[in-house]
Amino acid sequence: MDFSFTEEQTLLRNSIQKFVQDEYDFDTRRKIIASDEGMKEENWQTLAELGLLAAPFTEEQGGFGGGPIETMIVMEEFGRGLVVEPYAPTVIQCGGFLRYAGSSEQQEALIPQIIEGKLKMAFAYAEPQGRYNLADLTTTAEQKGGDFVINGYKAVVIGGPWADKFIVTARTSGSQREEKGVTVFIIDKGADGVSTRDYPTVDGFRASELTLENVVVGKDAVVGEVDNGLPLVEKIADEAIAAYCAEAIGAMKVLNDTTVEYCKTRKQFGQPIGKFQVLQHRMVDMFMEYEQSVSMTYMVNLKLEEDEIERKKAASGAKVQIGKSGRFVGQQSVQLHGGMGMTDELNVGHYFKRLTMIDTAFGNVDHHLKRYAKLSQA
């Protein structure tokens, strides 16, 4: 049993910390998210130079063969800086599809481009009627000759405005919520019939609504097996959850530190408000929520490579913890900062908003409680 990080992992953490410190102070981030682009291309190139875009890919694929712990470190530090560049969609989610199930042609064509910072991708899976059920799809892909004709609508595709290509889930057979019949496709943003409506999100990211009208793709656009895409989609979703948990603990840590510091310096009734027991206990609860979240984040990242049931339980358990703790820590950080916590000017509200939205990514607390309950009774 060992919960310590290797020397390489510590170096990795240091390099990201330096990036966040140098390029991502709060004011700089505000400018980035207010810009037309909504992200900074230079930062993306820096991430490529630092090797972060290559981290999870195998050495044969041109990467560094990093595992879940490396991804966790990256995302935790990004969480501290509220980094908006599309690392999770491009490298973790779409990169994951390519790593696990991409054909050798797909891998050779796309992975080097991702690693070099030339290709951004986004994962379009959510459909309004499907809520958090990844198999609930009305987007269809009909086989015609050797091609597929795709029609449908995807909501809130994070990183969509920056993406050159989308990974899209569509139904190739079966009924609307059937497990079998889900297929994963790569679609070019520029392909005929693809249209997007781009917008900022409430937490400072950018996303798109994606409409697909008679988009024709060849067999070579399929990732993995036709009709059998769901297990792969679930694996990627669980890995995305593990990454978002790491991002969340980074954000929670900043909030807790900032709040404790504020309560030590803010004086009312002739003393620092941190001297009031009711606030001390509140901050102790925030601290415990954070520690429990760190534990669950380590747990899920350590179990990502275990068998399917264990992995799913780990992901759902961690997402429940992060959802609840993120809400508590976020709300209480605002509360303890008083009016200041309500302002756009202070960083606190921005971390609170991000934590709120992480709960809606790949299933909220209720969704994962139910999923966990089902799995643990199975």
Next chain:
Amino acid sequence: MDFNFTKEDEAFRAEVRAFIEEKYPDSLKGKVRRDELEREDFLAWHKVLAEKGWVAPSWPEEWGGTDWSVTQRYIWNEENARADTVPLLPFGLSMVGPVIYTFGNEEQKKHYLPRIYNGEDWWCQGYSEPGSGSDLASLRTKAVREGDHYIVNGMKTWTTLAQYADWIFCLVRTDSDAKAQEGISFLLIDMNTPGIEVKPIITLDGSHEVNEVFLTDVKVPVENLIGEENKGWTYAKFLLGHERSGIAGVARSKRNIDRLKEIARSELVDGEQLIRQADFEGKLAQLEIDLTALEFTELRTLASESAGKGPGPESSILKIKGTEIQQRITELTLEAVGYQGMPYQRDLGDNVRPIGPEYAEMSAPTYFNTRKTSIYGGSNEIQRNIIAKMVLGL
């Protein structure tokens, strides 16, 4: 003990409903929900009510109060919430108004009360300062008497809608040597006086609701002092008591729960309505039960108020429970819409169709914004202190 509506009550309800249906300006419909209210929108409804004689039901009849029973006031609030009318701003009607008719002199009453009533003057509240939030009595904005004027210097913050205000009622320090609470006075200041500067504070949801107000050598005539010099803390506490009793927002919360139910009927989980899910259903039921308890607590408070007792420290319960419920409603609403709450739509512009379902549009900003309710009007921590000290005697 009785909780039945009499025939007269039902007739009153019908009258109110018909009046709102007929007179509520079409131009305002939907604006409350979309959070698009500007100065003229607030005033439009205020003026309709002033004309009818219904804008300040709780005021003394002499100044335009309606002498409605507790039941009638309850019905009034319910019907307004039901129609989603623009809320009346409390700063004139329920804050400075009651202070003026309770502690002001005849001249002040005659001058200010009709102007508040008719919506001629827009008031804002000059209480909080950067260093004085929960510990309001530590405020440092200073007023020094020079002849027949006070010269005011200092800064106020979190001043709601000061950007529209004609007047500000301010707590100022007139005696620096006295104990904190004893050197404070209550001054009415014309916002057009030279030396006043208003700067916006943008909140985390992206809206401009609150401001900083800077006062530099502002000359205020002594006749703008309410009551006695250095007795302002008494008036301030009276006002805060009033603020607390209006803060429960029961009728609006009922309306918002109804809206949440509509959303939860539209949202699907595995093809079934969200509202049919055991976990969600349970949370919704719990909210309704808590709101019912609050409703009856408020009615008990109002009943004892109309029997002649002013709002006591117990009214802190209404503030705490009322704001907690408001926050939980916005939280559950955001939960109901899920990731569809993510698009930031405030800058979308007019006549542009919303991204995703219309009901999801404001869910996240509303949730973020509503975090303020447990902070403002005396934070909920302070309200608990008040109950501990004043009610339980701890």
